[in-house]
Amino acid sequence: MPQRAPTLAAENRPFRSPDVMAPHWQAILCDLDGCLISGEVALPGVPAFCRSIGERLWIVSNNSTDSPASLGVRLRDLGLPITDERLILAGAEAVRALSQRAPAAPVALFASQTLVAYAERLGLDVSEQEPGTVLLCRDVGFDYAALRRILGLLEAGAELVVANPDVSHPSLAGTPVPETGALLAAIRSIRPRQRFHVIGKPEPHLFAIAMERAGATADRTVMIGDNEATDGAGADALGMAFLRVEPNLGLGHLLGDATC
Numbered sequence: 001m002p003q004r005a006p007t008l009a010a011e012n013r014p015f016r017s018p019d020v021m022a023p024h025w026q027a028i029l030c031d032l033d034g035c036l037i038s039g040e041v042a043l044p045g046v047p048a049f050c051r052s053i054g055e056r057l058w059i060v061s062n063n064s065t066d067s068p069a070s071l072g073v074r075l076r077d078l079g080l081p082i083t084d085e086r087l088i089l090a091g092a093e094a095v096r097a098l099s100q101r102a103p104a105a106p107v108a109l110f111a112s113q114t115l116v117a118y119a120e121r122l123g124l125d126v127s128e129q130e131p132g133t134v135l136l137c138r139d140v141g142f143d144y145a146a147l148r149r150i151l152g153l154l155e156a157g158a159e160l161v162v163a164n165p166d167v168s169h170p171s172l173a174g175t176p177v178p179e180t181g182a183l184l185a186a187i188r189s190i191r192p193r194q195r196f197h198v199i200g201k202p203e204p205h206l207f208a209i210a211m212e213r214a215g216a217t218a219d220r221t222v223m224i225g226d227n228e229a230t231d232g233a234g235a236d237a238l239g240m241a242f243l244r245v246e247p248n249l250g251l252g253h254l255l256g257d258a259t260c
Contacts, residue, residue: 020224020243020254021052026216028053029207029235031225032061034247036080038172045252047079052255057086058210060223062200062230064091064111064137064163064180067118088210090164090180090200091137095119097199098133098161106130108153110146110183111137111163128153136187136196137163138180147186154187154194164200166230170247201227202234224251 020028030036036046036059050057059082063071072084095115098107099122106127109116115137119126134153139146154160162184168176188194199205211221222241225231235242245251 025222026220027058027211027214028056029058029060029210029221029223031231032059032063033169034226035224035245038248041172042078042080043248044250046250049251049255050080050082058088058214059086060088060206060210062090062164062166067092067114070114088206090206091115092118093206094135094161094163094199095122099124105132108134110139131158133159133161135161136180136183142183150187151190160194160196162196162198165198172248201230204238207234207238
């Protein structure tokens, strides 16, 4: 097993902001919902934090609704200067992985129209006609009919790929926002032995993409997140430092004496 990198903050001890601003870190990975934004709102201190970190900041998110381009526009409108290349998203990377593996094979895609269009731009054959794979993302139009179609496709032998296992993320008001894992739970309530492959956190795929693009090693990469089960477990498995922050409180406290 890889040796665990030094932890930025021990349990019950406050994080010391100079550590995250230190030049030691080649890459600073950060979750999105609950850490940088909540819905269409940038959380307190986040724009200043993003400007201070600059190009060392990479978003590693289980978002399975947006493409990098669609999310990039939204974030920059919120004052977060993050380029599309630095947005590593579970849904988009699941689509990309399938397009590279078998671009001509039909894929049944249960996802937002944004991701469907993204898949088609990458050359995927999005079709429910004898697909080899069902890709499940956060589909807000998911309904009884969709569930029945998925069950039929899986019964016929299609592989199930899931963008991420999260069942929800907290809204700014505190109420849960259903995620892809909630849709997966509906499928597994009927097919409890259904095998599936997860692309997003805590699996290593998104972390590895971010480190490769950043030219960083695990011992000089830190992950900031609000979810021990995905952000923390994924970072820990790769020997990466992990800082847990409270959901929806923002990142202003990490700036310390840094100026923006």
